[in-house]
Amino acid sequence: MSNIIEIKNVTKEFKVLNRREGLKGSLKDLFSRDYKTIRAVDNISMTIAQGEIVGYLGPNGAGKSTTIKMMTGVLEPTFGQITVNGNLPYKDRTRNAQEIGVVFGQRSQLWWSLPLIESFKLLKDIYQIPDEGYSSMIKLYKSLVDIEPLLHKPVRQMSLGQRTLSDILAAFLHNPKIVFLDEPTIGLDVSMKNKIRTLIHALNKEKNTTVILTTHDMGDVDALCQRIVIIDKGKMLYDNDIEHLKGFFGSYRTLKIRPDGDIKDHSDAMKNELAGRSVSVTSDDEWISILVNEDKTKVMDVLNVIQKSREIRDMKLEEISTEEVIRKIYEEGVK
Amino acid sequence: MKLKKYFALTRAGILESFQFRLAMLVMVAGNLLYLTVVYFLWKAIYASSGTDVVNGMTFSDTLIYLVLATALFNFMEMYAVWEIGRSIQSGKIVLDLLKPMPFRSYLFWSYSGTFVTQFFATFLPTFIIVCVVTGGAVPLGINLLYFVISVVMAVIINYSIDFMTGTICIYTESIWGINIMKQVIVLLLSGATIPIAFFPEPLKKAVSYMPFQSIYNTPLSILLNGSPKAETVLSALGVQAFWCIVLLIISNLFWKFSLRKITVNGG
Amino acid sequence: MKRKGLGFYLRIYCKILAQDLKSKMSYRADFIISTIGMIFTNIAGFVSFWILFRSFPEINGWSYYEMLFLYGFSLVSLTPVQCFFDNNWSLRMYVYSGDFIKYCFRPINLFFYYQSEVFDIKGLGQFAFGIGTLIYSWNKIGLGFTPLILLKMIVFLITASLIMIAVMNAAAATCFWITNSFYVMDLALKFKDYARYPITIFSPVFRFIFTFVMPVAFIAYYPSLVILRPDDVPILSWLSPLFGCLFFYLSYKFWMFGAMRYSGTGS
Numbered sequence: 001m002s003n004i005i006e007i008k009n010v011t012k013e014f015k016v017l018n019r020r021e022g023l024k025g026s027l028k029d030l031f032s033r034d035y036k037t038i039r040a041v042d043n044i045s046m047t048i049a050q051g052e053i054v055g056y057l058g059p060n061g062a063g064k065s066t067t068i069k070m071m072t073g074v075l076e077p078t079f080g081q082i083t084v085n086g087n088l089p090y091k092d093r094t095r096n097a098q099e100i101g102v103v104f105g106q107r108s109q110l111w112w113s114l115p116l117i118e119s120f121k122l123l124k125d126i127y128q129i130p131d132e133g134y135s136s137m138i139k140l141y142k143s144l145v146d147i148e149p150l151l152h153k154p155v156r157q158m159s160l161g162q163r164t165l166s167d168i169l170a171a172f173l174h175n176p177k178i179v180f181l182d183e184p185t186i187g188l189d190v191s192m193k194n195k196i197r198t199l200i201h202a203l204n205k206e207k208n209t210t211v212i213l214t215t216h217d218m219g220d221v222d223a224l225c226q227r228i229v230i231i232d233k234g235k236m237l238y239d240n241d242i243e244h245l246k247g248f249f250g251s252y253r254t255l256k257i258r259p260d261g262d263i264k265d266h267s268d269a270m271k272n273e274l275a276g277r278s279v280s281v282t283s284d285d286e287w288i289s290i291l292v293n294e295d296k297t298k299v300m301d302v303l304n305v306i307q308k309s310r311e312i313r314d315m316k317l318e319e320i321s322t323e324e325v326i327r328k329i330y331e332e333g334v335k
Numbered sequence: 336m337k338l339k340k341y342f343a344l345t346r347a348g349i350l351e352s353f354q355f356r357l358a359m360l361v362m363v364a365g366n367l368l369y370l371t372v373v374y375f376l377w378k379a380i381y382a383s384s385g386t387d388v389v390n391g392m393t394f395s396d397t398l399i400y401l402v403l404a405t406a407l408f409n410f411m412e413m414y415a416v417w418e419i420g421r422s423i424q425s426g427k428i429v430l431d432l433l434k435p436m437p438f439r440s441y442l443f444w445s446y447s448g449t450f451v452t453q454f455f456a457t458f459l460p461t462f463i464i465v466c467v468v469t470g471g472a473v474p475l476g477i478n479l480l481y482f483v484i485s486v487v488m489a490v491i492i493n494y495s496i497d498f499m500t501g502t503i504c505i506y507t508e509s510i511w512g513i514n515i516m517k518q519v520i521v522l523l524l525s526g527a528t529i530p531i532a533f534f535p536e537p538l539k540k541a542v543s544y545m546p547f548q549s550i551y552n553t554p555l556s557i558l559l560n561g562s563p564k565a566e567t568v569l570s571a572l573g574v575q576a577f578w579c580i581v582l583l584i585i586s587n588l589f590w591k592f593s594l595r596k597i598t599v600n601g602g
Numbered sequence: 603m604k605r606k607g608l609g610f611y612l613r614i615y616c617k618i619l620a621q622d623l624k625s626k627m628s629y630r631a632d633f634i635i636s637t638i639g640m641i642f643t644n645i646a647g648f649v650s651f652w653i654l655f656r657s658f659p660e661i662n663g664w665s666y667y668e669m670l671f672l673y674g675f676s677l678v679s680l681t682p683v684q685c686f687f688d689n690n691w692s693l694r695m696y697v698y699s700g701d702f703i704k705y706c707f708r709p710i711n712l713f714f715y716y717q718s719e720v721f722d723i724k725g726l727g728q729f730a731f732g733i734g735t736l737i738y739s740w741n742k743i744g745l746g747f748t749p750l751i752l753l754k755m756i757v758f759l760i761t762a763s764l765i766m767i768a769v770m771n772a773a774a775a776t777c778f779w780i781t782n783s784f785y786v787m788d789l790a791l792k793f794k795d796y797a798r799y800p801i802t803i804f805s806p807v808f809r810f811i812f813t814f815v816m817p818v819a820f821i822a823y824y825p826s827l828v829i830l831r832p833d834d835v836p837i838l839s840w841l842s843p844l845f846g847c848l849f850f851y852l853s854y855k856f857w858m859f860g861a862m863r864y865s866g867t868g869s
Binding site: 382508 | 640
């Protein structure tokens with residue numbers, strides 16, 4: 001497999017204005033401004049092979065969008081070098097654009113007032129897609145999703161889910177080598193999320209398109225990505241297979257408990273009772289989740305401790321989810 | 336205190352407008368440019384007329400009138416039609432209606448911050464400069480008091496017209512078209528671009544039956560008249576007060592009536 | 603990849619235009635109201651013009667009909683900016699909300715792609731009005747008609763259009779640097795109002811400014827001298843087509859520079 005994207009020691013810095021607070025502050029801002037430099041992306045390197053689906057993860061403001069903008073040629077790195085498909089994207093944005101597709105969150109790139117099919121026809125002209133390529137792509141689309149009802153509907157009248165679907169189809173239309181999807185399933189209902197995941201998966205398989213996906217939804221990651229890259233505060237925290245990730249912190253399992261009485265109170269109490277053991281306690285409306293590092297503490301021991309002082313109504317034991325691993329990485333970093 | 340929540344909006348408006356320091360600079364520059372053009376244009380007109388007084392106004396009268404009309408315009412223009420129209424089209428209106436005050440007041444007080452900054456940033460400096468430059472051509476006496484009263488009523492009339500026009504956007508998608516129609520009518524017939532004294536007789540008569548001249552022509556005429564007869568001022572203010580009340584009532588009724596359309600159709 | 607020449611862009615533009623018109627037709631009420639608004643604007647402009655100049659046979663050596671010619675000339679030359687570059691008005695909104703980024707991912711010229719998105723059909727009403735005014739004043743002045751004069755007319759109308767487009771492009775592009783560039787656009791739009799007066803009414807300093815700093819005089823005055831005063835055409839008039847192209851090119855570069863810089867700061 002050849003590398004389609006190579007990122008070498010890339011750093012991106014921004015200058016931002018320090019705004020002062022309050023009425024007095026904005027009066028001062030009128031006369032003097034003070035800027036500070038922020039490193040949105042800090043010395044990141046990675047290579048991505050043709051046909052991979054890479055999940056690009058990180059909390060809000062981690063630098064995901066900045067990296068994607070650099071790969072699409074919208075931003076130029078402050079230091080370092082990015083090659084996409086052998087080109088420097090920021091040096092020749094238009095040429096790079098021919099080979100990539102982009103879906104940016106909820107911002108539709110389609111013509112707002114045009115029916116989808118007309119948008120497709122315009123894209124065919126803009127990307128100079130040959131007739132055969134275009135019709136085979138449309139045929140493929142028709143076999144994958146039910147687009148017939150969408151084709152003649154103006155984009156402005158579509159639901160968010162339909163719009164996202166249309167945007168993804170439009171991004172793949174010119175059979176690009178790489179497609180960037182920035183939070184493609186944000187704000188969608190469960191069945192639409194599923195539909196979109198299946199579609200992305202199928203298109204990736206069918207056309208061997210490299211897909212780079214940022215998301216906060218671990219469902220997307222589990223359904224699509226073999227490999228994930230995690231960054232936070234501009235620094236790369238993790239870059240490896242998703243299976244590898246789960247064993248990354250040793251063997252973790254989650255013990256879920258439903259006690260009698262107020263969950264919040266119990267959860268606080270448990271935190272005290274279990275202090276000193278390698279566990280972390282969180283709670284939601286239904287369950288108290290105790291993440292146990294089995295290399296250091298036995299699940300049975302934990303159970304013993306907590307049932308001493310309370311009645312347990314219900315419990316279950318779960319393998320650690322991607323979501324929890326990632327939360328641990330965000331919280332604690334990689335040791 | 337009840338007023339406090341309104342003043343909170345005023346303060347937020349002031350803060351916001353400071354953020355746009357460049358916009359303010361540009362606005363001042365734009366006004367200067369406009370006034371320059373106005374100055375030379377009218378100078379040429381007076382030069383070619385051969386007399387010092389045209390339609391009862393001297394060159395400096397006309398100039399002061401137009402300069403202050405521009406300042407008043409900048410002070411009063413709130414782009415309320417746009418605001419209402421967008422709010423209706425985006426559906427944001429539903430949120431605005433949930434605010435703990437009537438929409439009409441909410442919108443007005445949100446703008447009041449801009450009123451304050453605009454007053455100090457454009458109107459007051461312009462007024463002072465005009466007074467100094469013309470060396471006493473603007474009479475400073477009891478007419479100032481009348482002027483302030485008149486401007487307050489002008490603001491209310493202008494806002495009512497804006498609000499009414501904005502309400503029309505409930506019925507049509509065309510904010511641009513509605514707004515531009517309102518704007519050209521108001522600017523022309525209120526005497527903001529050309530003093531009403533210059534209008535031909537029939538037009539002058541027609542305009543006198545309309546509310547528009549109360550916005551610019553009335554306050555400015557009152558200001559420029561140093562020794563006003565009580566009955567002239569009173570009748571001018573009376574006409575303004577009449578339009579104030581009529582337009583307040585009409586715009587409120589129209590809004591309430593139209594609002595039913597939103598609440599029935601769900602926006 | 604095939605080279606993307608003028609033909610490519612022209613073909614794409616026509617297709618987008620055709621689609622856009624189709625969808626506009628489906629919003630008929632908006633279309634009609636906007637058109638009426640546009641007609642209103644033109645009538646109001648004409649009425650102001652008439653009120654101002656009806657009582658003076660000439661101003662600064664310019665007869666009423668010559669002034670009218672200038673007015674018509676400026677209307678026609680403003681049509682292209684209105685029709686084809688109207689999306690400039692939305693630019694600051696796209697930049698502010700971060701939606702501008704969506705234009706950056708296509709393998710075609712960013713400026714073209716952005717502007718092609720909107721075609722504003724309302725401008726055509728202004729075009730008709732302007733042509734009417736031109737023909738009327740043309741007749742009254744008794745300019746005569748030869749193919750040469752028509753050719754001159756077309757060349758210089760295009761020149762004037764290019765300048766106005768350049769002004770609006772540059773004004774719109776300021777939003778890449780300042781938050782509330784609406785005022786800049788508004789100021790730039792006022793250029794068209796200043797453009798209709800002969801530059802000779804200004805003092806030498808402002809003549810210089812309106813020629814070289816803010817090229818207002820190129821929107822109607824210099825180009826129309828070629829038609830109105832064929833015996834006494836200043837060199838600047840003959841140079842204006844050159845200036846038109848130059849200004850347009852510079853404004854395009856400025857716009858693109860801003861767009862690149864903007865995306866460089868992220869959203």
